[in-house]
Amino acid sequence: MRVDALPLASEFVEHFAAEGIEELYPPQAAAVEAGVCEGGNVVAAVPTASGKTFVAELALLTADGPGLYVCPLRALAREKFEEFDRLPGVDAGISTGDFDSAAADLAGKDIVVATSEKVDSAIRNGAEWVDDLACVVVDEVHLLGAAGRGPTLEVTLATLRRRAPDVQIVALSATVDNPEDIAEWLDAELVESTWRPVDLRVGVHADGSVRFDDGTDAAVPVDTADPATNPDTEVTAELVRGAVADGGQALAFVRSRREAEALAERLTDERLPSVVDAAGASDSGDGADGPDAADATHERGEDAGMDAAAVAEEIREAGGTETGDRLAEAAAWGVAFHHAGLSSDHRALVERAFRERRLSVICATPTLAAGVNVPARRVVVRDQQRYAGSGYEWLPVLEVHQMCGRAGRPHLDPYGEAVLVAGDEAGRTELWDRYVTADAEAVESKLRDPAALRTHTLALVATGFAASQADVLDAFAGTFYASRTPNPDLGGDVGDAIASLIDDDLLAATGDGGIEATALGEQVSRQYVTPDTGVELLAALRTVATMAPEHVTELTAFEVICDTPDMVDTYLGNAERAEIYQFARSHAAELTTGMTEADDFEGWLESVKTARILTEWVDGASVEELVESYRIGPGDLESRIERAEWLLGAADALAEVLGVEMPALASARAKL
DNA sequence: GGGTAGCCTATTTAGACAGCATGTC
DNA sequence: CTAAATAGGCTACCC
Numbered sequence: 001m002r003v004d005a006l007p008l009a010s011e012f013v014e015h016f017a018a019e020g021i022e023e024l025y026p027p028q029a030a031a032v033e034a035g036v037c038e039g040g041n042v043v044a045a046v047p048t049a050s051g052k053t054f055v056a057e058l059a060l061l062t063a064d065g066p067g068l069y070v071c072p073l074r075a076l077a078r079e080k081f082e083e084f085d086r087l088p089g090v091d092a093g094i095s096t097g098d099f100d101s102a103a104a105d106l107a108g109k110d111i112v113v114a115t116s117e118k119v120d121s122a123i124r125n126g127a128e129w130v131d132d133l134a135c136v137v138v139d140e141v142h143l144l145g146a147a148g149r150g151p152t153l154e155v156t157l158a159t160l161r162r163r164a165p166d167v168q169i170v171a172l173s174a175t176v177d178n179p180e181d182i183a184e185w186l187d188a189e190l191v192e193s194t195w196r197p198v199d200l201r202v203g204v205h206a207d208g209s210v211r212f213d214d215g216t217d218a219a220v221p222v223d224t225a226d227p228a229t230n231p232d233t234e235v236t237a238e239l240v241r242g243a244v245a246d247g248g249q250a251l252a253f254v255r256s257r258r259e260a261e262a263l264a265e266r267l268t269d270e271r272l273p274s275v276v277d278a279a280g281a282s283d284s285g286d287g288a289d290g291p292d293a294a295d296a297t298h299e300r301g302e303d304a305g306m307d308a309a310a311v312a313e314e315i316r317e318a319g320g321t322e323t324g325d326r327l328a329e330a331a332a333w334g335v336a337f338h339h340a341g342l343s344s345d346h347r348a349l350v351e352r353a354f355r356e357r358r359l360s361v362i363c364a365t366p367t368l369a370a371g372v373n374v375p376a377r378r379v380v381v382r383d384q385q386r387y388a389g390s391g392y393e394w395l396p397v398l399e400v401h402q403m404c405g406r407a408g409r410p411h412l413d414p415y416g417e418a419v420l421v422a423g424d425e426a427g428r429t430e431l432w433d434r435y436v437t438a439d440a441e442a443v444e445s446k447l448r449d450p451a452a453l454r455t456h457t458l459a460l461v462a463t464g465f466a467a468s469q470a471d472v473l474d475a476f477a478g479t480f481y482a483s484r485t486p487n488p489d490l491g492g493d494v495g496d497a498i499a500s501l502i503d504d505d506l507l508a509a510t511g512d513g514g515i516e517a518t519a520l521g522e523q524v525s526r527q528y529v530t531p532d533t534g535v536e537l538l539a540a541l542r543t544v545a546t547m548a549p550e551h552v553t554e555l556t557a558f559e560v561i562c563d564t565p566d567m568v569d570t571y572l573g574n575a576e577r578a579e580i581y582q583f584a585r586s587h588a589a590e591l592t593t594g595m596t597e598a599d600d601f602e603g604w605l606e607s608v609k610t611a612r613i614l615t616e617w618v619d620g621a622s623v624e625e626l627v628e629s630y631r632i633g634p635g636d637l638e639s640r641i642e643r644a645e646w647l648l649g650a651a652d653a654l655a656e657v658l659g660v661e662m663p664a665l666a667s668a669r670a671k672l
Numbered sequence: 673g674g675g676t677a678g679c680c681t682a683t684t685t686a687g688a689c690a691g692c693a694t695g696t697c
Numbered sequence: 698c699t700a701a702a703t704a705g706g707c708t709a710c711c712c
Contacts, residue, residue, distance in 0.1 A: 072688095072689080073688080073689085074688085074689080096689085096690090097689065097690050097691080115689060115690085116689075117689040117690050118689080118690070120689095120690085121689095121690060121691075125691080125692085148689085149688095149689065152689080152690095230702085255685080255686080255701090255702095256684085256685055256686075256702085257685085257686080258684085258685080258702090258703080259685095259702080259703095262703095339686075339687090340686070340687055340688075365686055365687080366686060366687085367686065367687055367688090370687090385700085385701085386685085386686065387684085387685040387686085387700075387701080388685095388686090389685090389699095390698065390699050390700090391698080391699030391700050391701095392685095392699080392700045392701070526691075526692090527690085527691055527692090528689090528690045528691060529690080529691090566690080568687095568688080571684080571685085573683075573684080574682080574683070574684095575683090639687095639688065642688095642690095643688095643690085645691090646690060646691060647690095647691095649691050649692070650690095650691065653691080653692090
C-alpha cells in the first residue's frame with residue numbers, strides 16, 4: 001500500500017515523501033485496513049519503531065475535527081509536538097506540566113499533544129475543548145496497567161468518550177499478552193504485529209558464548225577468571241567493544257545509577273575505537289579537555305575524536321557540577337551514562353548526541369528503555385533484577401522487551417542484537433525461559449486500588465459529573481476495569497471511598513442521599529493533588545494558624561509541603577541522620593510537627609531533609625553545593641524544585657479556602 | 673611511622689505525571 | 698524481612 005493511495009491531501013503526501021515515507025509498513029497498512037482513516041477505533045499492538053507515529057498522524061489528519069495525542073512522558077510529548085507542528089497547514093499545541101502552548105487557546109488547535117495527567121487536570125479545571133474532539137490517539141496504552149498512573153488513564157478515556165461519544169479512539173500499545181482486551185474495551189479493531197523495520201535477534205550469554213534465538217552462537221572472548229572483576233561486567237564490556245569496533249553503537253542497561261556510572265568509567269578506560277561516523281561529525285571545540293593522542297591506545301578517527309570533544313564541551317557548558325564533569329570526561333571518549341540523577345539538560349544532550357551518532361555507548365538505568373527514541377546496533381542487558389524496596393525483583397518482561405527493542409537502527413544496521421548477560425548455563429536457561437521465549441505480561445486494571453478510587457471519586461464529584469454514589473459507579477462503568485470484570489461490583493469500594501472522603505471533609509452528604517464536594521474538596525481536585533496530600537496540607541495549615549507569626553518561615557512552608565505523599569522522598573543516610581535531627585531540633589519552633597508527635601518519624605525526618613535542601617536553595621545555595629552536601633543528583637534537585645512549586649501553589653490555594661494567612665508560601669514559591 | 677592488602681561490616685539501592693492567572697510594553 | 702554490590706573501616710603485615 002502506498003501513501004499516495006491514502007485519503008490524504010496532496011501536501012501531506014508530499015510532506016511524507018520528503019521524509020522518506022512512500023510505502024506503508026505492514027502494520028501501518030493493517031491499521032488502514034482496520035479503518036484508522038475512516039474514523040474507526042483501532043488498537044495497534046506493535047513493536048516500538050514500527051511506525052506508530054505515522055498511524056497516529058493518519059488518524060489525526062483524516063479525522064473530521066480537532067485531535068488529541070496523549071502520551072505518558074513530557075519528553076515524548078515534546079518530540080511528538082515538534083513532529084506534528086511540522087505537518088503542512090497543521091496548527092499543533094502542547095500541554096504538559098512544564099510546557100504549555102501560548103495561553104489557553106488549545107481550543108483552536110488542530111492537534112493538541114498532552115500527557116494523560118494534563119488531560120485529566122484540564123477536564124477537572126473545566127476545559128471545554130475536549131467536547132469537540134474528533135479523534136484521540138493514546139500512545140503507550142499498556143500503561144493502563146501501571147499502579148499509580150493507569151487508573152488516571154482509564155478514567156480520563158472513559159470521561160472523554162462519555163463527553164464526546166462519537167470520538168475516534170486510536171490506541172497504540174507495546175506488544176502485551178492481552179491487546180484484545182483493550183480493543184474490546186474501546187470497541188476497536190485490533191491490529192497485532194511483531195513486524196519490525198530492522199530484524200532483531202535476541203540472545204543470552206553464558207560461559208563465554210551468546211546463544212541467539214535464530215539458532216546462531218557467538219563466542220565472547222573474555223577472561224572472567226580474575227576475581228577482582230565482575231565477570232558480567234567484563235562480558236558486557238566485550239559485547240559493547242565488539243559492536244563499536246564493528247561500526248555500531250551500543251546501549252548497556254544496569255540496575256543502579258552508581259553502576260551505570262561505574263560501567264561508563266570502565267568503558268572509558270577501554271579506549272574504544274571510535275566508531276562515530278565521520279558523516280555525523282562536526283568540527284568544533286579545541287579538544288583541550290578531550291583525549292590526548294598520547295593517552296590513546298587505539299587510533300582514533302580524527303573527525304570523530306573532535307566530535308566527541310564537542311559533545312564533551314556541550315555537556316560542560318550545560319552545567320558545571322561534579323556529575324557533569326565526569327559525564328563530559330566520558331563523552332570525550334564516546335561514552336556516556338544516563339539516569340534520572342542527571343540534570344534534564346544533560347539527559348537530553350546525551351540522548352540527542354547518541355541519536356546523531358556522536359556517542360558510541362550509553363550506560364543506563366532501565367528508564368532509557370521507556371523514553372525517547374535511542375536506537376542502537378546492540379543492546380546489552382547486564383542486570384535483569386532491580387532492588388524493589390524489599391529485596392531484588394525480576395524486571396517485568398515488558399520492560400526487558402522494550403530494552404531489547406531498542407536494538408537495530410533503521411537504514412544503518414543489517415539487524416539489531418540484544419544480549420542478556422548470565423553467568424552460567426543455569427542462568428542462561430532461566431533468562432531464556434523468562435524473557436526470550438516469554439510473552440509480555442497482560443495488562444490489568446489497577447482501578448480497584450483504594451487510593452485510585454478516592455482520587456477519581458473526588459474528581460468526578462468535584463467536577464459535577466457525579467452527585468451520588470450511583471453516578472460515580474455509572475461513570476466508572478466506562479472504564480477498562482468495568483469492561484474486564486464480569487460483575488464489576490465496585491459499590492462497596494466506592495462506598496468506602498466516599499465515606500473516607502466525607503470523613504476527611506472533602507465531600508459532604510446532601511440531604512437527599514446525594515454527595516457534593518466541599519470547598520476544600522473542590523480545591524484539592526483542581527490543584528490535582530491526591531486527597532491524602534490534601535488532608536496532610538490542611539492539617540498542617542491548621543497548625544500554622546496556631547503558631548506565632550514570626551515562627552512561620554519559608555522553612556515552615558517547605559516542611560508543610562514536603563511531608564505529603566505527592567513530594568518525592570529524599571534518602572536519609574545513616575551518617576546524616578544525626579545532623580538532620582539536630583537541625584530539626586534547633587528549628588523546632590518553625591516546624592508544624594513536633595519531634596515527638598510524628599507517627600512516621602523516619603519519614604518526617606526525610607521530609608525535613610528535603611525542606612532544608614529547598615530552604616538552602618531559595619537562600620541562594622548553588623546546585624553544586626546542594627548536590628555535594630546532600631548526596632543527591634542535579635536531576636533530583638530539579639524534580640524536587642518542580643514539585644515544590646506545584647505543591648506550594650496547592651497549599652496556598654487551600655490556605656485561602658481555610659482562611660489561614662501564610663505569606664511564606666507565596667514568598668518561598670517566588671524564590672524557587 | 674607509613675603504606676597497603678585483605679577481610680569484614682555497614683550502607684545503599686529506578687523513575688517522574690500534576691496548578692493557575694493574565695494583562696504588558 | 699527479602700538481596701547484591703560496594704564503600705569504608707579495621708587489622709595485620711611489610712618496608
